[in-house]
Amino acid sequence: MNLNHKLMIAIVKRGFSRPVIAEAKKAGADGATIVYGEGVGRNEKPTFLGLPVTHEKDVIFIAIDGKNEAPVAEAVSREGKLGKSGYGLGFTVHLSKLLGVPHLTQRPDDRRKKKGENIMENALHEFQLIVTIVNTGDSQKVIKAAADAGAEGGTILNGRGTGVNEQQTFMNFTIDPEKDVILTLVPSSYTDKVVSSIEQAVDLNAPGRGIAFLIDVENVFGVNHSSLDFK
Numbered sequence: 285m286n287l288n289h290k291l292m293i294a295i296v297k298r299g300f301s302r303p304v305i306a307e308a309k310k311a312g313a314d315g316a317t318i319v320y321g322e323g324v325g326r327n328e329k330p331t332f333l334g335l336p337v338t339h340e341k342d343v344i345f346i347a348i349d350g351k352n353e354a355p356v357a358e359a360v361s362r363e364g365k366l367g368k369s370g371y372g373l374g375f376t377v378h379l380s381k382l383l384g385v386p387h388l389t390q391r392p393d394d395r396r397k398k399k400g401e402n403i404m405e406n407a408l409h410e411f412q413l414i415v416t417i418v419n420t421g422d423s424q425k426v427i428k429a430a431a432d433a434g435a436e437g438g439t440i441l442n443g444r445g446t447g448v449n450e451q452q453t454f455m456n457f458t459i460d461p462e463k464d465v466i467l468t469l470v471p472s473s474y475t476d477k478v479v480s481s482i483e484q485a486v487d488l489n490a491p492g493r494g495i496a497f498l499i500d501v502e503n504v505f506g507v508n509h510s511s512l513d514f515k
Contacts, residue, residue, distance in 0.1 A: 288350030290502070292357065293343065294374035295323065295439050295467075296364040301342035304364045311359035312352030319343040321441040323372075341372070341439055343467075347379070357505045366506025373506040375411065375469060377499050411501040412475050414468040414482070417443075418494035422486050423464035429485035430468045433478040441465040463494075469501065 292313075296304055298320075305316045323341040348356055353376060365371040416426050423440045430438060443463045470478050479496060487493050 289379040290348050290350050290353055290376045291379050292346040292348055292353070292360070292374060292376045293467075294346070294360050294364060294366070294372065294506075295321075296342050296344065296366070296372040297370070298340035298342055300364050300371075301344050304344060304360055305346075307359040307363040308346055308356050311355040313346050313348050313356050316344050316346040319345065319441055321439050323437065323439045343439060343441065348376075353503065357503065361506045364506070371506075373469075373504065375413070375501045375504045377413070377501055410472060411469060411504050412472050413499040413501050414466075414470060414475070414478060414496060415499065416466045416468070416482055416486075416494065416496040417463055418466070418486050418488075419492075420462040420464050422494065423466055425485045426464075426466045426468075426482050429481040430466075430470075430478050433481035434474045435468050435470050435478050438466050438468040441467070469504070 292308075294304060301316075301318045305313075305318075308316065319342075321341045321343050323339045344360075346356065346360075357374065357376070360374055361367060364374075366373050414430070418426060420442070427438050427440070441464070443465055468478065468482075475498065479498070482496060483489070488496060
C-alpha cells in the first residue's frame with residue numbers, strides 16, 4: 285500500500301532549529317533530526333576583508349503524516365522566518381517507505397483520488413533537489429558550477445563515506461574519506477543544465493570523485509520573491 289509519508293527539510297539560520305522544531309511539534313510533527321551545515325546563497329557575501337565567510341546553517345529533517353504538511357510548513361516558516369532574506373527555506377518530498385514511526389505505517393496515500401485514479405501531478409515535479417556527494421574540498425566547485433548554470437545557492441553538509449574505488453585501510457587502520465554533501469534546489473527546467481555543469485566541474489565519471497542524484501520535490505515554502513536561495 286502506498287503511504288502518505290512526507291519528509292520535510294527546513295534549512296534555517298544556526299540557532300533557530302530548536303524553536304522551529306517546538307512549533308513544528310505543536311502543529312503535528314512527531315520530532316526531528318538536526319544536521320549542521322554551511323549555506324552559500326546569491327545574497328550572501330562569501331568573503332570579508334579577503335577572508336572566506338562561513339554561513340552556518342541548521343538543516344532540519346522532519347518526518348510527518350501528509351495530512352499535517354500544511355500546518356507544519358506554516359509553523360516552520362513562521363518560527364524560522366523563512367521567506368525573509370537570509371533566513372532560509374523549506375521543502376517536502378514523498379517517502380515510499382518509513383520505518384521507526386509505528387503510528388504512521390497504516391496511513392493511506394491521500395495523494396490518490398477517491399476513485400483510485402493515478403497520483404495527481406499538482407506540481408509534484410516543478411522543483412528537484414540535486415544531491416551531490418564529493419570529496420571534501422570539492423564542494424565549492426559544485427556550488428560554483430551550479431551557480432554558473434543558473435542555481436541560486438546550495439547547502440553543504442559534512443560526512444564520511446567509503447567507495448569501492450577508495451583505499452579503506454592504512455597500516456591496519458580503517459580510513460573513512462571525508463565527504464561533502466551539497467543540496468541544490470532548482471526548478472525542473474534547470475536540472476539538466478545544472479547537473480551537466482556539476483558533472484564537468486568535478487569529473488563525476490572518474491573513479492572515486494563522487495556521485496549525484498535527483499529527488500522530486502512536492503512543495504517548496506519560505507521562498508523569498510521566487511528566489512531559490514538556500515540562504
